[in-house]
Amino acid sequence: MKRKSRFWPILLGFTVLVAAGLYYVVRMFSVDLPDYPKVDKVTWLEQNWSQSQRGWMHHADQGTVTFSMPYEWLAALEQPTFTLTAGPPFLSSDYLDRFGFITADSSGLPVGFAHGGDLVDPKTAQPWVNPATGKPLTTVGLTCAACHTGRFTYKGTAVMVDGGPALTDLGKFRKASGLALFFTRYAPFRFDRFATAVLGPQADEKARAVLKKQLDKVLAGGQIEVDLDKKVAEKSIEEGFGRLDALNRIGNQVFSLDLERPENYAAQSAPVAFPHIWDTSWFDWVQYNASIMQPMVRNAGEALGVRAFINLTKSEQPLFASTVKVDTIFEIEQQLAGKQPTAETGFTGLRPPRWPSNLFGSIDTKLATEGAAVYADRCQGCHLPPVGSEGFWEQKHWTNENSAGERYLRVPIINVENIGTDPAQAQSMAERKVKLPSELGIDTDSFGSALGALVAKTAARWYDNQTPPVPAEQREIMNGNRQNGIQAPLAYKARPLDGIWATPPFLHNGSVPTIDALLSPAGERPKTFWLGNREYDPDKLGYLTDELKGGFKFDTAKPGNSNAGHEFSDTPGPGVIGPALKPDEKAALIAYLKTL
Structure with missing residues (x-):
């Protein structure tokens, strides 16, 4: 009896230790996600886009390979859960919805995912091929709509807003996709299922071995980023739903990961909310801190930050060759912008949504009239007269016409010391330095100026590589008829409030x-x-x-x-x-x- 009485406490203690260990492992290798109630109805607010324009924008391929893997791999992944049998697909719309990605009506991919053509590495000029068939695999990555499509719910109805701020958590998604690859490589039986899905059931062991080496290479690249994140973790800030330290992440991708220079990796210390993008094509400066003038530099820089592949290190291939699709990026900007806004036409591209009175209730017109006077007294000095009002179109609020006959809205820029909001984003842009090799031909260590120069060289490489090369006058148009202006004021924009x-x-x-x-x-x-x-x-x-x-x-x-x-x-x-x-x-x- 004494032996038995001693045995049970030992067994209980062992069981507790095992349970605690399993709990720790599950927590470490899991992603905690919200559960959202189902909605009864989905409505897209009218914003001057047709259904076809909206559908195109939601999946326009700007050349990104955001997840460092081809589409065929992503489609074959299982969710990162512990199971010996086949798990649910990673691309399940219900699963992706929990990260904040919006289910598309007709595409198998959510809003903001783009499935492109053959995946060719610009560092080698070689396609990424299926080792069983030799056929090229294809790209998949995020596009503009992933971060710039808003959604909110109200009493069972989901309201969608094109150009609005997304409520996605890209940090959780990055962790989940990395874990899904890790499980694919090391969880029992999972690689076999993955190989069958990617290669086909008739693939031989040689093809499976090559696939495993490809997978190991992707995991090794991911581990480099994980290790760099650990080194800057003390200074980094968790971003969460609806936020991203976009400029620092672009800098890390280009100047550290793509350039293979770990010393250029910076903390993600200045998260910002995803901005809404109606009207912005006609601002004289964009970004919260009014740091970028040219649309092509801003947009192609975003594509590089969302992991378009680029060659910055291999002299055997042209430097600045990339997967960035400059033509598609131009088309995206054109659809956002429309034609030159005037007092007669207003903004003719993407417009802001109107208040849905049928859902939220009617606006108290008497109270709103009183509010107009409050706006004029308290807000208009920084945020300009209301869009569409007579005062908004006064010349003093617009630049003079350029050689293309275009003028742009002068968005007021307010010093941080006056507005008093968190200075981190403005300071980060102003203070960050990067170390660059002479081969790139960029003679500055200022992060903003270096990024502007690098993106311009990337776009120029694309222009030069077309058959025939894009003529100078067309390049000006595609660049937005604006010079490559970069600044880093300790200030933030006060944009219109439509x-x-x-x-x-x-x-x-x-x-x-x-x-x-x-x-x-x-x-x-x-x-x-x-x-x-x-x-x-x-x-x-x-x-x-x-x-x-x-x-x-x-x-x-x-x-x-x-x-x-x-x-x-x-x-x-x-x-x-x-x-x-x-x-x-x-x-x-x-x-x-x-x-x-």
């Missing part, structure tokens, strides 16, 4: 969940809140912020996450832009903003 109600969260870093909170003194704004909720609050104009299992807890005390500034308060101080709004003034202004 459609602002459809673009939560607010401030450049997404640190304020609703317009109601933004119009309140900073001390009354939420110190922490949850991102990932999709349900919209039509009174406060923003997402609900209740705790969400699998969501992202936003902590405004962390560096880069400050919710200070842009403050209406009776207590003077940094970032105070006017006296506190009275309750009736705030209610009137909110009603008016719904009309924009």
Whole structure:
């Protein structure tokens, strides 16, 4: 009996240790995601695009290979769960929805995924082939719509907004896709299923061995990035749903991973909310910190950051050769921009959505009229007269016509010390340095200027490589009839507020969940809140912020996450832009903003 009494505590202790170990392993090799209720109806708001234009934009291939693997691999992956039998497909629309990706109506891929042509590595000029058949494999990557298509739900209806800020968590998705590849390589029986799906059931062992080597190479590349992330982890800030440190990530991709220079890898220390992009084609400067002038440099730079392949290191092949599709990027910009906006036509490309009164309720017109006066008094000095108003089209708000007969909106730029919002994004752009080899012919170590020069050389390589080469006058048009201007002011843009109600969260870093909170003194704004909720609050104009299992807890005390500034308060101080709004003034202004 004594032996038995000693045995059970030992067995219990062993069982607890095993359970704890399994729990740790499962947590380490899992991705915690929200569960969302099913919606009864999906509606796309009218924004001056036809159904065919919308469908094209949602899957336009800009040449990215975001996941460092061909489409055929991604389609064969299983979700990263522990199972000996076949797991559910990674590309399941229900699974991708939990990361924030929107299910497309007719395509097998979600909004923002693009399936392209043959995957050719510009470092070798060789295609990535199926080792069983010898046929080239094809590209898959993210396109503009992945980050710039908004969605919110309200009482069972999902409302979609083209050009709005997405509520995706790319960090969770990056982890999940990496784990799916890792499981494919090492989980029992999973590689066999993967090989059969990719190569076909008749593939021999030699082809399977080559496939395994290809997989090992991709995993090794992913491990390099994981190791670099660990080195900068103390200074990095988790981005969460709806945010990305876009400029630093572009810099890391191009100047560290593509250039094979680990010393150029920087912390992701300045996350920003995905911006809405209607009107922006006609801004004189883009990015939150007004740092880039030329549309082609901005857009092709984004494609490189989302992992278009580029040759920056192999002298046997042309430097700056890439998979970037400059022609498609030009077409994307054209569809966004439309023709030159005028007082008669307004903006003729993508337009902001109108308030859906049938869903959210009618706007109180009397209150909105009162709010117009509040806007003119409190907002118009920075955010310009309302889009479409007579004052908006006054010449003082626009540049002079250039040689192409185009003029651009002068978007006010406000110094950080005056607006008082978190300075991290502006500072990061201004202060970052990169080390470059002389072979690239870029004679600056300033991150912004170096990026602008590199992207321009990449576009020029594409122009030169066409048959015949693209003539100079057409290059000017495709570049947006603007020079390659780069600046890094310690400042942020104050863009027009048309459609602002459809673009939560607010401030450049997404640190304020609703317009109601933004119009309140900073001390009354939420110190922490949850991102990932999709349900919209039509009174406060923003997402609900209740705790969400699998969501992202936003902590405004962390560096880069400050919710200070842009403050209406009776207590003077940094970032105070006017006296506190009275309750009736705030209610009137909110009603008016719904009309924009």
